[in-house]
Amino acid sequence: MQRRSFLQGTLAGSAVAVAIGAGLLHPRQVLAAWPKSAFEAKSVQDAMASMYGTAESTPSGDITIKAPDIAENGAVVPVSITTTLPDVTDIGIIAEKNGTPLSANFKMAANAKGYVSTRIKMGKTSSIIAIVVAGGKTYSARKEVKVTIGGCGG
Secondary structure, X not given: OHHHHHHHHHHHHHHHHHHHHOOOOOXXXXXXXXXXXXXXXXXXXXXXXXXXXXXXXXXXXXXXXXXXXEEOXXXXXXXXXXXXXXXXXXXXXXXXXXXXXXXXXXXXXXXXXXXXXXXXXXXXXXXEEEEEEEOOEEEEEEXXXXXOOOOOOO
């Protein structure tokens, strides 16, 4: 039975890969919905309003941002967001002074812990804003990161 499951999975995966390679499927069609307007927004308020339905958030001490105080290379800034808030549904990362501030957004599963870790690009020194949607409310936290070499063409 394991061999049959393996062969069926391999065949299905190969068919999807061939369809993508032939241009019949595009990654956006295969993956989850992509909030294009939020990622193309030019201000923090526009990005938040487009992504979360509101530009307002409540500052929270239950959100921790782990990022370097000084990033030597803005092209790869490691950022981790941790929260102890219950019922987390979304975690977003905004680089305030980037040309397009919304850097990442993560949809969380029902029983997932409130933790994400990634690397973002930062064009210049600015605040990183963590946005957490929990229990239907929007919370935020900030951390200033100094960038010595910009990663967004700077």
